[in-house]
Amino acid sequence: xxxxxxxxxxxxxxxxxxxxxxxxxxxxxxxxxxxxxxxxxxxxxxxxxxxxxxxxxxxxxxxxxxxxxxxxxxxxxxxxxxxxxxxxxxxxxxxxxxxxxxxxxxxxxxxxxxxxxxxxxxxxxxxxxxxxxxxxxxxxxxxxxxxxxxxxxxxxxxxxxxxxxxxxxxxxxxxxxxxxxxxxxxxxxxxxxxxxxxxxxxxxxxxxxxxxxxxxxxxxxxxxxxxxxxxxxxxxxxxxxxxxxxxxxx
Numbered sequence: 001x002x003x004x005x006x007x008x009x010x011x012x013x014x015x016x017x018x019x020x021x022x023x024x025x026x027x028x029x030x031x032x033x034x035x036x037x038x039x040x041x042x043x044x045x046x047x048x049x050x051x052x053x054x055x056x057x058x059x060x061x062x063x064x065x066x067x068x069x070x071x072x073x074x075x076x077x078x079x080x081x082x083x084x085x086x087x088x089x090x091x092x093x094x095x096x097x098x099x100x101x102x103x104x105x106x107x108x109x110x111x112x113x114x115x116x117x118x119x120x121x122x123x124x125x126x127x128x129x130x131x132x133x134x135x136x137x138x139x140x141x142x143x144x145x146x147x148x149x150x151x152x153x154x155x156x157x158x159x160x161x162x163x164x165x166x167x168x169x170x171x172x173x174x175x176x177x178x179x180x181x182x183x184x185x186x187x188x189x190x191x192x193x194x195x196x197x198x199x200x201x202x203x204x205x206x207x208x209x210x211x212x213x214x215x216x217x218x219x220x221x222x223x224x225x226x227x228x229x230x231x232x233x234x235x236x237x238x239x240x241x242x243x244x245x246x247x248x249x250x
Contacts, residue, residue: 001122002026003089005112007186008204012056014185015040017147023064028137033066036082042070063145065138092118108186148182148189155179158237159221160214163188166203167214169237172224216240 002022006014015038023029035041041057053068061068071078096118097103105111123130153161159172163181170179170190179197182189190197203213218241225231232238242248 001085001089001119003115003119005108005115005186007108007202010038010040011185012040012054013147013149013183015057016060016145017185019060020064020144020147023140026134026137027140028134029064029066029140030137031067033061033068034070034082035068036071036079037073041068060145063141065141089118089122092122148184151181151183153179153181159224160216160237165213167212167216168200168203169216169220170198170200171220175224214240 002018002025004018004021006018008014019033041054042052043054057068071082093115096114100114105114151163153163155161155170155174155177157175159175160167160169161179161181162168163183168188174192174197177192180191180193182191184202187202188200190200200215203215205213214237216237221237221241232241239248
């Protein structure tokens, strides 16, 4: 059993990263990959699975030599085989959080470490059976399948880019340049041609939130603002640059 923290819900990028991390942790590749009817893998129309499977998921499975299959709609015991282990993990995780005394974490990595400990305890009694199964698994491929979405964006005059309706600031020296973005479920890796520039933490809208989403780093724009008299006073992103109401009043 394997699990990890995922941001932004059920997407192909999240599925690709999680599946590949699980296979790497397992140390090999099984013959068949069985899923429920998740939309990141199939379109779930009334037809054969071969026609429903998405091209990216098909390519991912082909890269690992996996034969994909999914549960049959309305067959309760097939869905239960998938969902029951989820329930066991959630109960174990809930007990760990009770023992910890808090559900608050400073960073996602801290929560991920707790989750990894839950899976280590869950897998400990299965070690002997796992070692037997390992002999039957195919070897991992030499390199990973892409677990990101490739986008191209241009840096605006405000030293910002827009990705999935979210505004991010980038260094002001990149204004006017075209950047390549490797969009992952939790972050954006930025490249200028083949040169790596920076990694930005990805923003996702929370339930009930409205209005524009922005992640502005003052270090990206301070040089360009410093060179222009009173530029901060007239900056469109002024409220995002200042850390609190007292700074805005000043």
